[in-house]
Protein backbone atom coordinates (compact mmCIF):
# COMPACT_ATOMS: atom_id res chain seq x y z
CA UNK A 1 0.00 0.00 0.00
CA UNK A 2 1.77 3.14 -1.15
CA UNK A 3 0.11 5.47 1.35
CA UNK A 4 1.11 3.35 4.31
CA UNK A 5 4.71 3.45 3.15
CA UNK A 6 4.42 7.19 2.75
CA UNK A 7 3.20 7.70 6.30
CA UNK A 8 5.88 5.45 7.76
CA UNK A 9 8.56 7.43 5.99
CA UNK A 10 7.30 10.64 7.53
CA UNK A 11 7.30 9.10 10.98
CA UNK A 12 10.89 7.98 10.50
CA UNK A 13 11.86 11.37 9.21
CA UNK A 14 13.22 10.11 5.89
CA UNK A 15 13.28 12.41 2.89
CA UNK A 16 15.16 14.84 5.21
CA UNK A 17 16.71 17.88 3.59
CA UNK A 18 15.11 17.30 0.22
CA UNK A 19 12.06 19.36 1.10
CA UNK A 20 14.19 22.33 1.84
CA UNK A 21 15.78 22.13 -1.58
CA UNK A 22 12.27 21.88 -2.92
CA UNK A 23 11.08 25.06 -1.32
CA UNK A 24 13.95 27.05 -2.73
CA UNK A 25 14.22 25.62 -6.20
CA UNK A 26 11.52 27.84 -7.59
CA UNK A 27 13.35 30.99 -6.65
CA UNK A 28 16.61 30.23 -8.39
CA UNK A 29 17.12 31.98 -11.65
CA UNK A 30 19.16 29.30 -13.39
CA UNK A 31 17.28 26.58 -15.24
CA UNK A 32 16.51 23.33 -13.43
CA UNK A 33 15.83 21.07 -16.31
CA UNK A 34 14.30 17.82 -15.16
CA UNK A 35 13.11 19.06 -11.78
CA UNK A 36 9.60 18.42 -10.55
CA UNK A 37 7.11 20.96 -9.27
CA UNK A 38 8.55 20.06 -5.87
CA UNK A 39 12.07 20.81 -7.01
CA UNK A 40 13.19 17.18 -7.03
CA UNK A 41 14.98 15.53 -9.86
CA UNK A 42 13.30 12.44 -11.24
CA UNK A 43 15.70 10.17 -9.36
CA UNK A 44 14.88 11.81 -6.04
CA UNK A 45 11.11 11.62 -6.24
CA UNK A 46 9.62 9.29 -3.66
CA UNK A 47 7.38 6.97 -5.64
CA UNK A 48 5.32 6.17 -2.57
CA UNK A 49 3.32 9.32 -3.29
CA UNK A 50 2.42 8.27 -6.79
CA UNK A 51 0.03 5.65 -8.12
CA UNK A 52 0.53 1.91 -7.81
CA UNK A 53 1.49 0.27 -11.11
CA UNK A 54 -1.22 -1.89 -12.63
CA UNK A 55 -3.90 -0.95 -10.11
CA UNK A 56 -7.26 0.25 -11.40
CA UNK A 57 -9.70 1.25 -8.71
CA UNK A 58 -12.55 3.77 -8.84
CA UNK A 59 -14.81 4.68 -5.90
CA UNK A 60 -18.56 4.10 -6.32
CA UNK A 61 -19.30 7.76 -5.79
CA UNK A 62 -17.41 11.03 -6.09
CA UNK A 63 -19.34 13.15 -3.57
CA UNK A 64 -18.90 13.21 0.22
CA UNK A 65 -16.54 10.26 0.29
CA UNK A 66 -13.05 9.63 1.64
CA UNK A 67 -12.69 6.85 -0.88
CA UNK A 68 -10.20 7.88 -3.54
CA UNK A 69 -9.49 6.52 -6.98
CA UNK A 70 -6.21 4.78 -7.67
CA UNK A 71 -5.82 3.98 -11.31
CA UNK A 72 -2.68 3.47 -13.31
CA UNK A 73 -2.93 4.23 -17.02
CA UNK A 74 -1.02 1.95 -19.40
CA UNK A 75 1.08 3.96 -21.84
CA UNK A 76 -0.56 2.30 -24.83
CA UNK A 77 -4.14 3.42 -24.04
CA UNK A 78 -5.28 5.61 -26.94
CA UNK A 79 -6.18 9.29 -26.81
CA UNK A 80 -9.64 8.42 -28.17
CA UNK A 81 -10.53 6.36 -25.08
CA UNK A 82 -12.95 8.15 -22.73
CA UNK A 83 -12.11 8.54 -19.05
CA UNK A 84 -14.39 7.40 -16.27
CA UNK A 85 -16.56 10.31 -15.11
CA UNK A 86 -19.27 10.75 -12.50
CA UNK A 87 -22.53 12.60 -13.18
CA UNK A 88 -22.68 14.42 -9.84
CA UNK A 89 -25.81 16.41 -10.75
CA UNK A 90 -27.84 15.84 -13.94
CA UNK A 91 -25.79 17.29 -16.79
CA UNK A 92 -22.76 18.01 -14.59
CA UNK A 93 -19.92 15.53 -14.89
CA UNK A 94 -16.84 15.22 -12.74
CA UNK A 95 -13.57 13.49 -13.50
CA UNK A 96 -12.17 12.31 -10.16
CA UNK A 97 -8.40 12.06 -10.53
CA UNK A 98 -5.81 10.19 -8.50
CA UNK A 99 -4.84 11.91 -5.26
CA UNK A 100 -1.14 11.51 -5.93
CA UNK A 101 2.01 13.09 -7.25
CA UNK A 102 2.37 12.79 -11.02
CA UNK A 103 4.28 9.65 -11.99
CA UNK A 104 4.73 7.25 -14.87
CA UNK A 105 1.83 5.11 -13.61
CA UNK A 106 -0.87 7.78 -13.41
CA UNK A 107 0.68 9.64 -16.36
CA UNK A 108 -0.42 13.06 -15.17
CA UNK A 109 -3.88 12.02 -14.10
CA UNK A 110 -3.60 13.46 -10.60
CA UNK A 111 -6.22 16.20 -10.59
CA UNK A 112 -9.92 16.67 -11.19
CA UNK A 113 -11.75 18.26 -14.08
CA UNK A 114 -15.36 18.32 -15.23
CA UNK A 115 -17.91 19.55 -17.70
CA UNK A 116 -21.46 20.83 -17.89
CA UNK A 117 -23.75 19.81 -20.76
CA UNK A 118 -26.28 22.48 -21.74
CA UNK A 119 -28.82 22.62 -24.61
CA UNK A 120 -26.42 24.81 -26.60
CA UNK A 121 -23.09 23.20 -25.94
CA UNK A 122 -20.64 22.09 -23.30
CA UNK A 123 -18.57 24.04 -20.79
CA UNK A 124 -15.41 22.24 -19.66
CA UNK A 125 -13.67 23.11 -16.41
CA UNK A 126 -9.93 22.34 -16.47
CA UNK A 127 -8.04 20.41 -19.09
CA UNK A 128 -6.03 17.82 -17.08
CA UNK A 129 -2.28 17.28 -17.02
CA UNK A 130 -1.11 16.39 -20.53
CA UNK A 131 -2.20 16.99 -24.14
CA UNK A 132 -3.14 13.31 -24.28
CA UNK A 133 -5.37 13.56 -21.21
CA UNK A 134 -6.91 16.70 -22.73
CA UNK A 135 -7.81 14.64 -25.80
CA UNK A 136 -9.20 11.88 -23.61
CA UNK A 137 -11.32 14.46 -21.80
CA UNK A 138 -12.69 15.59 -25.15
CA UNK A 139 -13.44 11.95 -25.98
CA UNK A 140 -15.21 11.69 -22.64
CA UNK A 141 -17.47 14.63 -23.48
CA UNK A 142 -18.18 13.00 -26.85
CA UNK A 143 -19.15 9.78 -25.08
CA UNK A 144 -22.01 11.42 -23.16
CA UNK A 145 -23.33 14.12 -25.54
CA UNK A 146 -23.37 15.28 -29.16
CA UNK A 147 -23.32 18.91 -28.04
CA UNK A 148 -20.22 20.80 -29.18
CA UNK A 149 -17.64 22.01 -26.68
CA UNK A 150 -18.04 25.79 -26.55
CA UNK A 151 -15.94 26.86 -23.56
CA UNK A 152 -12.92 25.68 -21.61
CA UNK A 153 -12.24 27.41 -18.29
CA UNK A 154 -8.69 26.86 -17.04
CA UNK A 155 -8.83 27.54 -13.29
CA UNK A 156 -5.09 28.19 -12.99
CA UNK A 157 -1.76 27.59 -14.69
CA UNK A 158 -0.57 24.52 -12.76
CA UNK A 159 0.24 21.55 -15.02
CA UNK A 160 -2.35 19.14 -13.60
CA UNK A 161 -5.10 21.58 -14.62
CA UNK A 162 -3.70 23.32 -17.66
CA UNK A 163 -1.40 21.16 -19.79
CA UNK A 164 -4.26 19.47 -21.62
CA UNK A 165 -5.56 22.84 -22.87
CA UNK A 166 -3.79 22.57 -26.24
CA UNK A 167 -6.18 19.74 -27.20
CA UNK A 168 -9.10 22.17 -26.79
CA UNK A 169 -7.25 24.95 -28.63
CA UNK A 170 -7.10 22.65 -31.64
CA UNK A 171 -10.90 22.20 -31.64
CA UNK A 172 -12.72 24.82 -33.70
CA UNK A 173 -14.98 27.27 -31.89
CA UNK A 174 -13.82 26.70 -28.31
CA UNK A 175 -13.43 29.86 -26.23
CA UNK A 176 -10.76 29.47 -23.56
CA UNK A 177 -11.16 31.48 -20.37
CA UNK A 178 -8.26 31.97 -17.99
CA UNK A 179 -6.62 34.19 -15.42
CA UNK A 180 -4.29 37.00 -16.43
CA UNK A 181 -1.58 35.37 -14.29
CA UNK A 182 -1.47 32.57 -16.87
CA UNK A 183 0.30 34.96 -19.25
CA UNK A 184 3.01 35.57 -16.66
CA UNK A 185 3.43 31.81 -16.17
CA UNK A 186 3.67 31.16 -19.90
CA UNK A 187 6.56 33.62 -20.06
CA UNK A 188 8.38 32.30 -17.00
CA UNK A 189 11.16 29.76 -16.45
CA UNK A 190 8.74 27.67 -14.44
CA UNK A 191 6.87 26.32 -17.42
CA UNK A 192 10.06 25.17 -19.12
CA UNK A 193 11.23 23.26 -16.04
CA UNK A 194 7.85 21.72 -15.53
CA UNK A 195 7.45 20.61 -19.15
CA UNK A 196 11.01 19.28 -19.28
CA UNK A 197 10.37 17.32 -16.10
CA UNK A 198 7.22 15.70 -17.46
CA UNK A 199 8.99 14.82 -20.68
CA UNK A 200 11.54 12.79 -18.72
CA UNK A 201 8.97 10.13 -17.86
CA UNK A 202 5.71 10.69 -19.78
CA UNK A 203 7.08 12.09 -23.00
CA UNK A 204 4.57 10.42 -25.38
CA UNK A 205 1.68 11.94 -23.40
CA UNK A 206 3.25 15.41 -23.70
CA UNK A 207 3.44 15.16 -27.51
CA UNK A 208 2.16 18.34 -29.13
CA UNK A 209 2.33 20.36 -25.92
CA UNK A 210 2.09 24.10 -26.35
CA UNK A 211 1.26 26.73 -23.77
CA UNK A 212 -2.19 28.12 -24.44
CA UNK A 213 -3.03 31.82 -24.20
CA UNK A 214 -6.64 32.26 -23.04
CA UNK A 215 -9.08 34.09 -25.33
CA UNK A 216 -10.78 35.72 -22.36
CA UNK A 217 -8.91 36.98 -19.30
CA UNK A 218 -11.07 37.33 -16.23
CA UNK A 219 -11.34 40.80 -14.66
CA UNK A 220 -8.14 41.72 -12.88
CA UNK A 221 -9.77 42.78 -9.61
CA UNK A 222 -9.81 40.15 -6.87
CA UNK A 223 -13.31 38.70 -6.37
CA UNK A 224 -14.60 40.42 -9.52
CA UNK A 225 -16.29 38.11 -12.01
CA UNK A 226 -16.75 37.40 -15.68
CA UNK A 227 -20.21 36.09 -16.54
CA UNK A 228 -21.39 34.16 -19.56
CA UNK A 229 -24.47 32.09 -20.36
CA UNK A 230 -24.93 29.03 -22.49
CA UNK A 231 -28.08 26.99 -23.05
CA UNK A 232 -29.94 28.77 -20.27
CA UNK A 233 -27.18 28.26 -17.73
CA UNK A 234 -25.13 31.04 -16.21
CA UNK A 235 -21.48 30.75 -15.29
CA UNK A 236 -19.89 33.32 -12.99
CA UNK A 237 -16.13 33.03 -13.20
CA UNK A 238 -14.48 34.76 -10.23
CA UNK A 239 -10.92 35.97 -9.98
CA UNK A 240 -9.88 34.74 -6.54
CA UNK A 241 -6.41 36.28 -6.72
CA UNK A 242 -3.00 34.64 -6.96
CA UNK A 243 -3.50 32.48 -3.89
CA UNK A 244 -2.25 29.10 -5.18
CA UNK A 245 -0.65 29.90 -8.52
CA UNK A 246 0.02 32.92 -10.75
CA UNK A 247 -3.75 33.52 -10.66
CA UNK A 248 -6.74 31.42 -9.67
CA UNK A 249 -10.38 31.20 -10.70
CA UNK A 250 -13.49 29.87 -8.97
CA UNK A 251 -16.60 29.12 -11.02
CA UNK A 252 -20.18 29.38 -9.84
CA UNK A 253 -22.58 27.39 -11.98
CA UNK A 254 -25.48 29.60 -10.96
CA UNK A 255 -28.75 27.71 -11.64
CA UNK A 256 -27.36 24.43 -10.34
CA UNK A 257 -25.63 26.28 -7.49
CA UNK A 258 -22.42 24.32 -7.89
CA UNK A 259 -19.06 25.91 -7.10
CA UNK A 260 -15.90 24.67 -8.79
CA UNK A 261 -13.30 25.78 -6.26
CA UNK A 262 -10.22 24.25 -7.92
CA UNK A 263 -7.18 24.37 -5.61
CA UNK A 264 -8.61 26.88 -3.16
CA UNK A 265 -9.15 23.89 -0.86
CA UNK A 266 -8.21 20.24 -1.08
CA UNK A 267 -10.26 17.24 -0.01
CA UNK A 268 -8.39 14.31 1.53
CA UNK A 269 -5.10 15.85 0.50
CA UNK A 270 -2.56 18.28 1.91
CA UNK A 271 -2.14 21.43 -0.15
CA UNK A 272 1.14 22.25 -1.89
CA UNK A 273 2.34 25.84 -1.80
CA UNK A 274 4.89 26.71 -4.41
CA UNK A 275 3.35 29.86 -5.84
CA UNK A 276 0.64 32.14 -4.61
CA UNK A 277 0.28 33.43 -1.08
CA UNK A 278 -0.91 31.91 2.18
CA UNK A 279 -2.54 35.20 3.16
CA UNK A 280 -4.43 35.45 -0.13
CA UNK A 281 -5.48 31.79 0.20
CA UNK A 282 -6.96 32.37 3.63
CA UNK A 283 -8.82 35.46 2.40
CA UNK A 284 -10.25 33.55 -0.58
CA UNK A 285 -11.20 30.52 1.55
CA UNK A 286 -13.13 32.77 3.94
CA UNK A 287 -14.75 34.48 0.95
CA UNK A 288 -15.89 31.23 -0.65
CA UNK A 289 -17.27 29.86 2.64
CA UNK A 290 -19.28 33.00 3.23
CA UNK A 291 -20.43 33.74 -0.30
CA UNK A 292 -21.41 30.19 -1.17
CA UNK A 293 -22.50 28.91 2.24
CA UNK A 294 -25.69 27.54 0.66
CA UNK A 295 -24.16 26.00 -2.43
CA UNK A 296 -25.45 22.61 -3.42
CA UNK A 297 -21.99 21.25 -4.07
CA UNK A 298 -18.37 22.30 -4.14
CA UNK A 299 -16.00 20.51 -6.50
CA UNK A 300 -12.29 20.84 -5.68
CA UNK A 301 -9.29 20.36 -7.94
CA UNK A 302 -8.21 17.35 -5.87
CA UNK A 303 -10.34 14.93 -3.91
CA UNK A 304 -14.05 14.21 -3.86
CA UNK A 305 -16.79 16.81 -4.23
CA UNK A 306 -18.57 17.89 -1.08
CA UNK A 307 -21.91 19.16 0.20
CA UNK A 308 -22.30 21.79 2.91
CA UNK A 309 -20.92 22.87 5.28
CA UNK A 310 -17.84 22.13 3.13
CA UNK A 311 -15.39 20.90 5.78
CA UNK A 312 -12.62 20.58 3.17
CA UNK A 313 -12.55 24.38 2.95
CA UNK A 314 -12.57 24.93 6.71
CA UNK A 315 -9.90 22.27 7.18
CA UNK A 316 -7.61 23.67 4.50
CA UNK A 317 -8.18 27.12 6.00
CA UNK A 318 -7.30 25.85 9.47
CA UNK A 319 -4.18 24.14 8.08
CA UNK A 320 -3.07 27.43 6.50
CA UNK A 321 -3.83 29.49 9.59
CA UNK A 322 -2.04 27.08 11.92
CA UNK A 323 0.90 26.98 9.54
CA UNK A 324 1.11 30.77 9.57
CA UNK A 325 0.75 30.97 13.36
CA UNK A 326 3.39 28.32 14.06
CA UNK A 327 5.79 29.78 11.51
CA UNK A 328 5.31 33.30 12.87
CA UNK A 329 6.07 32.01 16.39
CA UNK A 330 9.20 30.23 15.12
CA UNK A 331 10.43 33.40 13.43
CA UNK A 332 9.74 35.46 16.54
CA UNK A 333 11.76 32.94 18.56
CA UNK A 334 14.68 33.19 16.14
CA UNK A 335 14.29 29.61 14.90
CA UNK A 336 16.13 29.18 11.60
CA UNK A 337 14.51 27.81 8.47
CA UNK A 338 15.89 24.28 8.74
CA UNK A 339 14.82 23.93 12.37
CA UNK A 340 11.40 25.34 11.58
CA UNK A 341 10.93 22.84 8.75
CA UNK A 342 12.10 20.02 11.05
CA UNK A 343 9.96 20.96 14.03
CA UNK A 344 6.66 22.30 12.70
CA UNK A 345 4.62 19.14 12.34
CA UNK A 346 0.87 18.68 12.41
CA UNK A 347 0.03 15.35 14.01
CA UNK A 348 -3.62 15.52 12.94
CA UNK A 349 -2.60 15.87 9.30
CA UNK A 350 -0.01 13.09 9.12
CA UNK A 351 -2.42 10.52 7.77
CA UNK A 352 -3.76 12.82 5.08
CA UNK A 353 -2.53 12.06 1.59
CA UNK A 354 0.67 13.79 0.46
CA UNK A 355 1.49 15.16 3.93
CA UNK A 356 4.95 13.60 3.75
CA UNK A 357 5.64 15.11 0.36
CA UNK A 358 4.12 18.56 0.79
CA UNK A 359 4.07 19.65 4.40
CA UNK A 360 7.74 20.43 4.91
CA UNK A 361 7.81 22.34 1.65
CA UNK A 362 4.77 24.30 2.84
CA UNK A 363 6.55 25.25 6.07
CA UNK A 364 9.53 26.42 4.02
CA UNK A 365 7.26 28.40 1.72
CA UNK A 366 5.46 30.24 4.51
CA UNK A 367 8.71 30.85 6.41
CA UNK A 368 10.20 32.52 3.36
CA UNK A 369 6.99 34.46 2.71
CA UNK A 370 7.13 35.89 6.23
CA UNK A 371 10.83 36.66 6.00
CA UNK A 372 10.28 38.59 2.79
CA UNK A 373 7.33 40.46 4.31
CA UNK A 374 9.49 41.45 7.27
CA UNK A 375 11.82 43.32 4.92
CA UNK A 376 9.07 45.03 2.96
Ligand SMILES: [Zn+2]
Nearest residue numbers: 111160263301
Ligand atom coordinates in the same frame (compact mmCIF):
# COMPACT_ATOMS: atom_id res chain seq x y z
ZN1 LIG B 1 -3.95 21.10 -8.61
